[in-house]
Structure formats: structure tokens, C-alpha cells
Amino acid sequence: MIDLSIKIGHLNMKNPVMTASGTFGYGEEYRDFLDLGRLGGIVVKAVTGNNRDGNAYPRMAETPSGMLNSVGLQNKGVDYFVKEIYPLIKDFDTNVIVNISGSTIEEYVAVAEKINELENIPAIELNISCPNVKQGGMAFGTISSTATEVTAAVRKVYKKDLIVKLSPNVTSIQEMAKAVVDGGADIISLINTLLGMAIDADKRRPVLSTVTGGLSGPAIKPVALRMVWQVSKAVKVPVIGMGGIMNATDAIEFILAGASAVQVGTANFIDPGVTMKIVEGIEAWCGLHKVGSVKELVGGLIS
């Protein structure tokens, strides 16, 4: 028997495979394709203080081995979430984590306070990195002092596990990691999307209504792996790695680079059952390589 379980912070996970915020809805749409109870955790899409319509269409551009999105945090706000969504998801047999976002520190704090009351939500993931929203989003995740500040403010009101999700659009990811640990982060997750742009040459226009958007998918995997490796060496808190994971080998690469768990994002769009294959693939890989517990692999790079 191979032991796939992992503990990060206070989160007990059946296996290290989670789903990434914004790519898994509230889990509901995936029920046709997989058993949510077999996931290590799911991170639901960003919740903000109030209703947000998000950005105008078009919000998507396909790129080589990836895609750009500029969804822009479309959601109905935290009160709607607490009242309408939480009851639907609170009994999922997995760790249900809420990704929260805001334009001001006050908004982050307000949302965190309300989520803190929800018994079956063991952790929040602070999205200080979404590049789609003009105000706030960009700045929090790219200036270390601001990152510390927002983390500390949320830390004060949030009593359970506080995951902070880093933006890759920075000169030094280690500096950002240290900044959020200083602010009180229990866990770091990374990477969010790289800021990119697509142009439709024939129409002579940007493809996205917002001109720029967030790049995800296998194209960003090398950057993500590098950052996970750098961060896991720079800080002591556990790291959740993501960026372009399409299969079990990719997941194992992130774990070897230092991640205690991984999140799968864009791959879910192409194969909504991919996370199950990744769980099974990690198990098979461990069997083949005579690894008894996936814990042994975390940061297990020979270099």
C-alpha cells in the first residue's frame, strides 16, 4: 500500500492533488466526471466583497500550449456565497478551500471574516495576484510591503489555515514569499497566471477585451517549477505548487521541486477527469519507483 496522504498546516489530505481556483467552479459541474471525495482538496473560485460582473467578452485566447483569460473575478459576492453556495458544497468529502480576493485591504478582511464563520471551510486562499483587476489585484501581489500588510490584516481575523497565493509577475518570488510569511501565512501556493497578451493580426486588435490577461497551462510550467523550487528553499512554510500540470509526471516534478501538494487548473477544461488520472498516476509512479509514501518525495530532488 502506497501512502498518498499528506498534511499541510492543519489540512489532512487524502492525496496531494487539489483543483485550482477559477478552473473548477464550485465543484458541481465536475460531478459527472469524477468523485470529488477522491480529491485532496478543491479550491473554489474567487469570492469578493460584493457582486462582480467580471470583464467584457472576449475573455479568452488560446496560445501555444496555454491560454489567456481575463474573467476578472466574476462572482456574486461573499454574502451570496455564504447563503447560496456554501450549503451546496459544505458536505463534500474533501477539503473545500475558498479563494478570496478584493480591491482593498478592507474588502479582503471583510470576506475573510465571513468565511471564517463557515465551519466546513478549513482554509482560505488569499488571491493577492490576479492580474485581471485593475485596482488592487496587481499591486498587492507585486509589492512586498503591501503583500505583508494584506496578509497580516487577514491573519488578524482569520483563525484557520491561511494560504497566500503568489503572483509570478515579480522580480523576486522569494522576496514575496518571505513577505507573506512575515504577514502570517501558514501555507504558500503558487503560481497564479503570468501576465500576457494575444493579438488577432487579421483584425489588428487585441483578442481580449482587457488587452492583457493571465497565461496558464503547460507553457508556464517551467516558470512555475522554478518559482516553487525557489520559494520552497526560501521559506519554511509548506508550499502548494501549480502551473501547467497536465498529468502525474508533471505533478511529481512539482513535488520534487518542493511542493507538498499541487493544484490542477487549466487541464480540467480539456479533461474534466484529469485529477483522478493524476491521483492514480502518482500512486503508480510511487509503486514503480518503490516510494512508500508521497511525503518522501517532497523536495526530494537530487542535485
Next chain:
Amino acid sequence: MIDLSIKIGHLNMKNPVMTASGTFGYGEEYRDFLDLGRLGGIVVKAVTGNNRDGNAYPRMAETPSGMLNSVGLQNKGVDYFVKEIYPLIKDFDTNVIVNISGSTIEEYVAVAEKINELENIPAIELNISCPNVKQGGMAFGTISSTATEVTAAVRKVYKKDLIVKLSPNVTSIQEMAKAVVDGGADIISLINTLLGMAIDADKRRPVLSTVTGGLSGPAIKPVALRMVWQVSKAVKVPVIGMGGIMNATDAIEFILAGASAVQVGTANFIDPGVTMKIVEGIEAWCGLHKVGSVKELVGGLIS
């Protein structure tokens, strides 16, 4: 007749298609595949103050729609270049530009001074961004004050066109662009490679001897386009765009985003004749879209 010619700084180019440093050797190896005289320009690989052996093998990893390299500026130094290489390339019927690199400001200045003496080299490209060399490279291109400083120092001794090539591994590419313009750059080129990493899961080892390396190819195109667009709006000097260009449409996207010329890098490895196809493709595209001169396209995004 479609006019493909473009003037950037004092450089008169037959067309906007150049080759990127480190991907075109000294041009010699490409003679079997194309007529160098039909290129807008070629940027030869990095020249440093002294001989450098570069990094240990392995120096390359294939990644989704891209590759990582950690060649590490292998070259025989500026004196060898002046004596042995320059005579071979000085009569190429195109703009031959020398990419220069160093670990200290003194090294940059020393190399620039020597290249300044070479009559048939109309410009240098200052590589302040190579992520492969531990000392120097990283810092120059990622701290704006240092970028200004090295540019200004070279500016003092270099009398012809000074191109400064930016690193994409920064929080604000606009800030870096302004910094090198402040230092006296005539032209900005971007992007150099994104810092990334590859892992061989089965061997549990990083693929590259240096662990991290520079990501190039189509995977980085969305990031490159975004940065070219941002920089061309932030500064007044002309911009040379690159990053993942594989065909004429890609090249036109960069021109629409604000580039006056483009450089083709990794694509040359896969199809050494690709630059000729790009030149012809731009001409055909202009014909189809009734564009009389490629100059009209520069920054010609409707947004």
C-alpha cells in the same frame, strides 16, 4: 510594390526581420539555408571580455512549446572576436550587430570600446538580462538603477547605435525600459528568456546542470507581446520585439504591438530557413491587407 524597409535609430534595414543573439551563431552555419543579405539584420552571439567556457552539459531541456537553455555565454572573448570573427562577418550584406555581455560594468565598457572601433558593426545590443550567469547578468537587468548605470557607462564610450535588451524577469518592464532610456539607450530590444526550470522525474534531478535556465519559444510569446506593448507605450525610443516568433503572423503581432523590427530566435533551430519565410510572409500579408509599407503597421493596433 510593398515597402518592407524600416529605419530604427541610424540603422537602415531592408525589412524588419532580424535574428536573435545566441540562436544564429555568427551567421556562417546558416549560409546553406538562406541568403544573409535578405535579412534586416543579424545579432551575433554574446561577446564578453574574456574567454568563457559556459556552463556544463546538459544545457538544454525541451518544454511544452519551448525550450530551456543554460549555455552561459560560451565565447572566446572580445579580442578573439575582433581578430578572428569580425573579418569573416564584416562584409555580410546586412546589419551585423554584436550582443555584448559582462559580469561587471568595467567588462561591458571594455567590450563596447573595442566593438566601437569596428567599422562595419553599426550597433551593439547590450545583454543586461542573461539569467544564466550567476554574477552580473541577473542583477543588471532586474534593478532599474543598475540598468541605468551600465547603460550610461557604455553610452559614454560607444558612439553608434546602442540597443539595450531587457530581461522579462521583472515586476515592471516599463520601469526597466525607462531606466535604460535614462541611461542613453537608442533602441530597446525585448524579451530575453524567462527564468525557468525542468525536472526529470524518473531521475529525480533537474535536467539542466545549472538547475535553472532561460525559457524561449512560442510558450513565451504572450508574455513577450504584452511587454513589447507596454514598453512601446512607455518610452519614445524604437523597440525591437522578440519571443516565440515562429512565422509571419507572429512577427506582425509584435509589430502591431509596437515593435519596429523583430528578432527570430529559437525558431531558427527548427527551421533554419524560417526567417526568409517570415520576410516573404510579411510581404504577402501586407499585400492581402493593402498595406503599402510595413512602417504603417508599427503600433497599429486598433484598441
Next chain:
Amino acid sequence: MSGKKILHDLVVLKNEHLNKWHFILELQAPELLPQFLPGQFVQVLVKDSPSTFLRRPFSIHGFDPVKNTIRLLIQIKGEGTSHLSLLREGDKLNVMYPLGNSFTLPSGKNVLLVGGGCGVAPLLFLARWLKEQDVKVTILTGWKRKEDIFEKDVYLQCGEVLVTTENGSEGEMGMVTSHTIFKSDRTFDRIYCCGPDRMMKAVAHMAKRKGIDCEVSLENTMACGFGVCLCCITPTNHGNQRVCMEGPVFSTKELGW
């Protein structure tokens, strides 16, 4: 609305090239197909195209519950559709279905279907379905030239067929939107329309003026196709709606067209 979503490897029974730019894939499922409704679509994985990362959405053009097959009418646009055009009999294709809502029944028994370009794809299935419900169907399709026209015979089995060609080589000369039927006093209980946005908006506009109900099928670009990415949204009078879930079929009233 739609049932449980499935991912399956379907087998290519036939790849029929209609003209240079259009072909029909007939695909057979290993298990019983769900009861598809007209307007629904599938998401196809294009495996062997290096530049095709996401799935590609295509409407159900035909559905044969007896043969357990679906037919997709595909226009070659870029890399993905080019690769699909090369599929051979026996090849497998990974497909997700059933996706999206569907066209609805009209209040009366007399409708007009308008298709421009590849917009005809969902209309054949719709026409057959309407005919089964005893609705009288008139089908108006627009083409570049007479030589481009395909499948006219099968449409004729469903009702009256009107045609426009840009060069006038068959039917009326011009675009579908300038067909005399819109200027005539013929009226319908509903107009169903698929095609480029501009064409659909023009038809919606004419329908509105005549007070005719109108349903259109949108083709917003999609990342997932099953409601999770929020990339395909369209603004409606009740907020942003997902074209892949609440659509692709919308009444033009909802869209405020």
C-alpha cells in the same frame, strides 16, 4: 436541462468532404448516446495538432439514435479543423457531450430557419425535429456561389428551401439578410437563426420590427464548454450568462438585440 455529461472515444464512420472548406464527420459511440436536442453541441479533442490546446466546440448537425451516431458539419478555419478534416474511417475522436441548452418549440406551427455560412450546422437537426412536431418549416440559407451549396436535398425533405448566393448563380442574389422574404408580408411564429453575429443581429432586428419571436445560437469562444471557466459569457437582461450552459441558444429578447 441536459443530462449527465460524458467523455467518450467515438469512432469515425465516415468523413465526407462536401467542398474545399466543409466536411461532415459521422461518429459512432461505444455506448448508447443520450437523447440529443437540436442546438446542443459537443467538445472535441484534437490530438495531433501541436497548436490546438483546448477542445473545439461543434453543434450537432445530425443525430441518429438507431445507428447510435452523431454528425458534425465542420468548416475548416484553422489548425484544429484542418486536422479534423484529415481523419480517416476507424480513427477515434475524444468527445464530450451533451453540452448546452437547445432550441425551443414555437408558439405556432410556422417557422423560418435562417443560416449563413457554417451557421447551417445546427439547423438541419432543428428542421427535422420541428417537422416531427408538425411544424411547417421554411429554410433560408446563404452561400457565396451555386457550387458551394450542399445538402439542399435533405433540407428539401423538411420544408421549403430558399437560397441566396452572393453572385446570384442560384436563388436570389445577395446576402440572406437581404432576401425578399423579409420585405414580403409573409409572417412566422418564430425565426431561428445561426451564423456570424452581424448576420444574426440583422435578422433579429428585422424579426423585432415584424414582432416575430427569434432564437439565435451563439458561438462565443470557449475554454471549457461545460460551465466552469466563465470565458464564454454574453450579457443578457438577467446578467452575464454562460453561452455553453445557459446557451448556446438565446431568445434575442434576452440578449437585448
Next chain:
Amino acid sequence: MSGKKILHDLVVLKNEHLNKWHFILELQAPELLPQFLPGQFVQVLVKDSPSTFLRRPFSIHGFDPVKNTIRLLIQIKGEGTSHLSLLREGDKLNVMYPLGNSFTLPSGKNVLLVGGGCGVAPLLFLARWLKEQDVKVTILTGWKRKEDIFEKDVYLQCGEVLVTTENGSEGEMGMVTSHTIFKSDRTFDRIYCCGPDRMMKAVAHMAKRKGIDCEVSLENTMACGFGVCLCCITPTNHGNQRVCMEGPVFSTKELGW
């Protein structure tokens, strides 16, 4: 050394599967092929594999100037070679050639060729070439099991063939490097060796002890294959050398092995 480099679409004449993991592609050129030398290689573009970005290098396994064909012996390793294994007669393949240096003639007339795994690829061409120059060839190859052995008959046409299998089902049991020939007092004017680095190093070591000249063919990973990227370098006693230009064939003395 090598002539003008060319990019051409070659036609697949035959795709012969030798066993589960090995196949031979016979490729015909539209124009006269250059006079290939043993040890040289080609760079192949794998078009329909989404995860294969760079070209893939393969040694010339056979060269027939009359039929104007080359043969590549390919081992399935990952995505690229899997896709190549599916090629059918008549398919086209974009290939760059001729690349690299080549094996050289020995000082005497009695040589040993050692190949492990897919390292046999360049040895057949080499064996035939040596035989044409009246060199006496002994060929030692290593395999997992008797069933895996292929092309023994063609090697027999070139000289004596020695075999090792890991399970002893044919020839000597063990690895090539433990074959008794290395312990015997047989001597050679040169040993040529291809295979995994570790195997080549072991052979080089034994050759050195016996004072026998040794040439090996390296398979460093390559981005370009024609000398411009500097990714494929190997350290030698005259500095870093490009395996794709100054190699792939090196004398083990140069390599300091």
C-alpha cells in the same frame, strides 16, 4: 567536412517494425542524396506530436545511393519517436542532413564494433563501409533476450557476430561489457562503440588498458543539430566541442575517457 546542409521532405517507403520498441524507417529523397558517411545523422521534424517542439536526431543506419534512400533505426522512447512509429507508407517527413562528422578508418585491418541497445543504429552502416575498405569486422551486440535480437543476418554479411543477452537465452549471458572477448587476448586495431554513456565509458576503459584505439558516438541532447545553439557540447582535451559538429564521433582520447 560534411557537405552543404539540406532540408527536404523525404517520403516514407517503408516502416518496418522489428519488435515492440524498434522500427526502421526507409526514406526516399526527391533529389540526389549526398554521399553519407557512417556516424553522420539527420534531424527529423515530428509534425503531429503536440509535445515535440524540437527536431529529433537519428543516426544513418543504412544508406542506399542507388535507391536514393536512407534507413533510420529508431527506438521508441517518448512522444516524438511514438509518433514516428505510426508513419505510413507515402507519408512525408521533413529531414535535415547531412549532419555531424563520421567514423574514421583504423590504422590496421582488424576492428571490433560494440553496440548496446539502440546504439547499434550507426554500426550497420559503419560495418558495411569498413568491409568495403577490406577491414575485417567483428561485431558485438548486447540484448535483453533472444527474442529482442534483430538484423543479425545483415550483420553476419559484414563479419563475425558476437552476442550477449541479459538472460543468457542467446550468446553469452550478461552485458556487452562483460563479454569474454574483452578478457581474451584477441586484439584489434580499433574499437568502435555506440550506446549508453556508461557502457561506452566501460568499453573505452578496457580499450585503453589494452592500448587499443577507440572511437565512440555520443548522443548528447540537441536543440539545433547544426552547430548554432551550443547546447550539445562535450568537454574534450581541446575545450568544449559541439557533438553535432565536431562530433558525434570522438576518439576516447579526446574525451579523456
